[in-house]
Amino acid sequence: MIQWSIAESEAEREEGVKFVCQHGEGLGLLYNWSTVMNSLVYAIEDNGFIIGTDDEGGMAAVLAHTAGTLEDGYKDPGRVEVHLLYFNERHRGGASMLGALRMLVQKLVESQMEVREVVFFAPATDGNRSLFGKLATLTKTTEPPCGVLDFYTIPLGRLLRFDPYQRL
């Protein structure tokens, strides 16, 4: 079971970043490492760098999101962009993903931001489309220098069914 917490202290941020570095070649992102660095800087500034620890207190996962998206230069804080979600090998599977979703929804619901939508990019593969298509809407496909990426959006209302404290 992963325990999630916002990396608020410098020590927690250091642990989170070292975990990302340890798995840097297997994050499943097409981006250049400098783009990963950029995402983490913005996520830290927006209090959206979240670390997951296992029962022994070891690092098991990270999630990085920003308030606002790159699309409009982060002008609209009502759209939250998830830049990175990574689980180490021991913690991959539906239960961990569900736990991450619940944690994120709970955080967004409790935050003072008026979030309308969660968005994210993912490599344009059949596997990703099948996986993410269950929850998110594939809005567009882009071709930046790093490769072909799908852009997914999820209205907050659709995510609320994962809110552990709200049964609609």
Next chain:
Amino acid sequence: MVKFEICESTGYWCKYTAFYVEHRQRIIPGYQVKHALADVKHCMRNGSAAILTNEQNQVIGIGGFVLGLEKDGFNNKNIAVLGNSYFAEEYRSNRTFIRGLQVLAEKIGELNGDVREVRIPTSAGNAYTNGLYRKFAEMTDTAETPYGPFHIYSVGYDAFASFCGRFRQSGQAGGCRQSIKTTKRKNGEMPHE
């Protein structure tokens, strides 16, 4: 035998970043993770970096540089600015440090054969680096930063390369400007590089 390697792939950059983040507050007291990550980003997009490894292939030091000044959007590529460097204590010596600078000097010349000046900012409170840089560079400015005053040292590229070359290992060939290659580098934020 220690080894200097230029960061040429994600794997190298991961090692560089992990070491930098772990030791950032030994380089600059209170230095925040987000500032270290921004340094890595700038270094990748506008310069280069190297890691120093020991016999067990563990990272024991790092160094890097950017071409251009951050305040000018890294536009003037004729000025190289050295970034934060750090060596684990047991490997710290002037010889190792200057060999590291030499690797960076070669890479600077490779990225831009027209570099004229090398600037080296260092915390005013760091007696070791200030003492070392005074040997070959002139202190031209002191800037106030959130981490206290920083002295800026400046030296012509050729003088810098010549000073670093004094510890060149025997059998090692090549001048700093031998392999001149101009690379197109993107400035500003690219969505997904």
